[in-house]
Amino acid sequence: MPGLIAGRYELVEVLGRGGMGAVWRALDRTLDREVAIKEMSLPQGLDDEQVARIHARTFREARSAARLDHPRIVTVYDVVEEDGRPWIVMQLVRAEGLDKAIAREGRLPPDRVASIGLDLLDALGAAHAAGVVHRDVKPGNVLLRDGRAVLTDFGIATVAGDETLTQAGAIVGSPAYLAPEQARYQKATPASDLWSLGGTLYAAVEGRPPYRRPDVWGVMAAVLADDPDPLQHAGPLAPVLHGLLRKDPEQRMGPGEAGRLLSQIAQGGSRWAPPPAAPSVAPPSPPPHDVTLQSPAAPTVATPLAPPRRERRVPWPLVVPAGIFTAALFAAVLSILVFVNDGGNESKGGESPSSRPQAGVPAGYERYRGSAFEAAVPKGWKKEPSGDDVTFTDPTPGVRRAIAVQLVSIRSGDAGDGLATAARQMKNDPKEFPDFKQERFTRNIPYQGGQAAELQFTFTKQGTPGRARMRAFEFGGGFYQVTLLAAQKDWQPGVAHFETFLRTWRAPS
Numbered sequence: 001m002p003g004l005i006a007g008r009y010e011l012v013e014v015l016g017r018g019g020m021g022a023v024w025r026a027l028d029r030t031l032d033r034e035v036a037i038k039e040m041s042l043p044q045g046l047d048d049e050q051v052a053r054i055h056a057r058t059f060r061e062a063r064s065a066a067r068l069d070h071p072r073i074v075t076v077y078d079v080v081e082e083d084g085r086p087w088i089v090m091q092l093v094r095a096e097g098l099d100k101a102i103a104r105e106g107r108l109p110p111d112r113v114a115s116i117g118l119d120l121l122d123a124l125g126a127a128h129a130a131g132v133v134h135r136d137v138k139p140g141n142v143l144l145r146d147g148r149a150v151l152t153d154f155g156i157a158t159v160a161g162d163e164t165l166t167q168a169g170a171i172v173g174s175p176a177y178l179a180p181e182q183a184r185y186q187k188a189t190p191a192s193d194l195w196s197l198g199g200t201l202y203a204a205v206e207g208r209p210p211y212r213r214p215d216v217w218g219v220m221a222a223v224l225a226d227d228p229d230p231l232q233h234a235g236p237l238a239p240v241l242h243g244l245l246r247k248d249p250e251q252r253m254g255p256g257e258a259g260r261l262l263s264q265i266a267q268g269g270s271r272w273a274p275p276p277a278a279p280s281v282a283p284p285s286p287p288p289h290d291v292t293l294q295s296p297a298a299p300t301v302a303t304p305l306a307p308p309r310r311e312r313r314v315p316w317p318l319v320v321p322a323g324i325f326t327a328a329l330f331a332a333v334l335s336i337l338v339f340v341n342d343g344g345n346e347s348k349g350g351e352s353p354s355s356r357p358q359a360g361v362p363a364g365y366e367r368y369r370g371s372a373f374e375a376a377v378p379k380g381w382k383k384e385p386s387g388d389d390v391t392f393t394d395p396t397p398g399v400r401r402a403i404a405v406q407l408v409s410i411r412s413g414d415a416g417d418g419l420a421t422a423a424r425q426m427k428n429d430p431k432e433f434p435d436f437k438q439e440r441f442t443r444n445i446p447y448q449g450g451q452a453a454e455l456q457f458t459f460t461k462q463g464t465p466g467r468a469r470m471r472a473f474e475f476g477g478g479f480y481q482v483t484l485l486a487a488q489k490d491w492q493p494g495v496a497h498f499e500t501f502l503r504t505w506r507a508p509s
Contacts (some may be wrong), residue, residue, distance in 0.1 A: 065154035067405025072123035095145035107207030114265035119149035137196035189250035415472035416443035
């Protein structure tokens with residue numbers, strides 16, 4: 001570990017560690033001032049190209065954050081490269097995180113939370129005006145200093161309209177505070193930050209996140225499929241929280257209305273002050289320490305997630321934790337689209353099939369050309385692309401049938417092992433897959449110059465018997481997962497479509 005960064009910044013002590021590195025207190029020898037430095041560490045198993053992309057993204061986003069000059073935002077001073085990694089140099093803020101205040105006090109009064117919300121709205125307004133979206137607003141990224149709130153960790157912010165460099169195998173953000181559109185791998189917008197602000201204020205006034213589930217998979221699924229847990233202590237904040245936590249970003253409360261309501265609530269009581277020390281009879285708390293940007297959180301895992309029940313357009317990204325397949329969750333998401341959302345059969349005016357014959361495409365099919373592959377799909381099926389991922393849904397009224405493609409951008413692992421793990425997960429998850437029964441599991445299927453694996457199973461969803469077949473394979477340097485899911489009554493024609501789709505799969509011409 002270098003003791004001196006860029007010949008200028010002397011590392012003094014670690015303020016916090018997490019899955020993506022550490023935050024250090026350091027001395028800027030040139031300007032003779034203390035600073036905080038965020039050290040970036042990456043997961044094991046990434047290749048050189050992936051590392052280069054992540055480093056490029058870090059430099060770009062740190063530069064975007066450095067454009068922000070606002071009293072409610074921690075300032076980014078510099079970004080340098082040392083030891084083959086980027087290091088982000090920031091203002092050192094001696095303050096307690098909102099997450100620590102919540103952990104100590106349990107929940108905060110509504111007027112105090114409203115004041116915090118106003119400060120964060122000011123910070124986000126300045127960032128959004130500069131074209132910067134934070135993407136990870138959460139209690140751990142809010143510091144409480146001198147009776148005011150300060151927003152930290154714009155190190156993963158992205159400049160609006162700029163090309164996104166996504167980290168392979170992960171999605172950036174914290175599951176409990178991730179906006180539904182981010183969970184679906186759509187571009188983060190200012191409205192996404194407002195959702196996360198709502199989740200942060202919810203946690204502050206209720207003493208817990210808006211979705212409390214036993215594991216990260218349950219949290220991520222709930223973000224898209226469920227309403228937030230019922231409010232118990234929000235009082236006058238309830239309308240603001242309901243407005244900010246609307247799943248449809250177009251229906252979400254805007255900053256103007258949120259600011260007006262928060263101002264009224266905050267004026268109902270005196271502006272909050274730093275919390276008093278815990279009484280002596282309470283269990284001892286850790287001594288206060290310097291805090292700057294939130295101690296780096298573990299890389300946010302990614303899952304394929306269920307779409308909101310009231311929303312029909314559902315792109316299909318998988319958000320995957322490094323090194324494993326998430327076939328079970330992918331099937332769970334697809335099953336919600338097909339079985340809960342009536343098969344997505346409300347037409348939105350999708351693409352019109354070409355009437356001209358297409359070379360190499362069977363009768364009744366048309367060629368889908370994506371950025372990473374092309375294949376024949378039944379004419380008229382709805383297409384919902386999202387990057388390299390896409391789902392195709394049969395629009396026939398009363399038919400529940402879909403084929404979905406998911407790029408799992410992990411270069412290590414075994415397709416058969418991944419599907420075997422998925423089968424165990426689904427068998428042990430009767431809530432998502434009632435009556436799960438494995439029908440067939442096959443390894444070492446010759447496909448695309450390698451060895452694929454397939455899993456077929458039956459289950460029940462919304463009282464309807466269903467069946468699924470999943471194939472996992474390597475193609476073009478990454479792993480793909482193609483899933484057919486249908487109601488039992490619609491299964492057999494779907495198999496023919498699935499086999500045609502796989503048979504015609506190839507690199508885009």
